Amino acid sequence: MASDIPPLAVRDVTVRFAGLTALDAVSFTVRPGTVHALIGPNGAGKSTCFNVLSGVCRPAAGSVRLGDQELTGLPPHRIAGLGVARIFQNLALPPHATVEDCLLLGRHRLTRAGFLAAGLRLPAAAREDRRHRERVREIAAFVGIEGQLDRPAGSLPYGQQKLAELARALCMEPRVLLLDEPVAGMTADERRRTAAVVAGVRDSLGISIVLVEHDMGVVMRLADAVTVLDFGRRIADGAPGDVQNDPAVVRAYLGERAEPEENAS
Known part of the structure; x- marks a missing residue:
């Protein structure tokens, strides 16, 4: 707050x-x-x-x-x-990645599990991944794109792509x-x-x-x-x-x- x-x-x-x-x-x-x-x-x-x-x-x-x-x-x-999170004027979403994956990129700085733990799907890494995905769904709902998470980001209308950019920034918990x-x-x-x-x-x-x-x-x-x-x-x-x-x-x-x-x- x-x-x-x-x-x-x-x-x-x-x-x-x-x-x-x-x-x-x-x-x-x-x-x-x-x-x-x-x-x-x-x-x-x-x-x-x-x-x-x-x-x-x-x-x-x-x-x-x-x-x-x-x-x-x-x-x-x-x-x-x-x-401090910045959203640029021009779109910067990977167009072929799903909206969910784009938003998960915003959680990267908050990730504590190491690469090896995540790759091996160790319990702590799996729990952290679930928490991140749950938070992504909450933020997507907050900006109104919860129904678009499985779509490629580049397939969204321009206005929704901009909202996805905003959601990705919010996923950083700025x-x-x-x-x-x-x-x-x-x-x-x-x-x-x-x-x-x-x-x-x-x-x-x-x-x-x-x-x-x-x-x-x-x-x-x-x-x-x-x-x-x-x-x-x-x-x-x-x-x-x-x-x-x-x-x-x-x-x-x-x-x-x-x-x-x-x-x-």
Whole structure:
């Protein structure tokens, strides 16, 4: 539950690529058990920020902490092992594997039985396998794909494949979930269904969620807090309604971004 999940604190994170500043001293805090949206125009730095949070990219300065645990500079598998799961925008399910097997991949970091014990089907390994499969069925039911477990993942409709991706991440038993455009490419019905599942992840499971999403309707319905980036800088941070009406945010989305003074006429 949320009371067991520490805050995710991003402090003064700066990322540079070949002399270009992709993130410029960005700070925000994801409160436990909330949906925190990270939005901004294309090129604002959202993906770079996600890459820092998941360990794909190491910042030039700043820090990321989950409670008292320093995440900055850790490799992705270490960050995942500490309870941070990421879902990418593009589908990454093995298309010919069954949905159940795809979800079982998410249980890998929780497996205690060794390879030999599992291969020999020793009693302890068999019991652990049963527990993992039972948990997979529970999570599949939670997201609404319990009837698809025996199907090849690639045969599912796009919206259900995205839900299977979410279910696989939940099978990791994460404390923080990084969702990269979870409703992109979906029909209106699929967007509503997925948004409801994401809300359930927060409300029923108490998992903290960092959400990157271009659908502002979904953002405003789901988010408890919003951080807005533009040109790698944080230009707004707060409640969804306040951020939506912030003049700097309106200018950024309308393309009326403030130019540096030396370029102003």
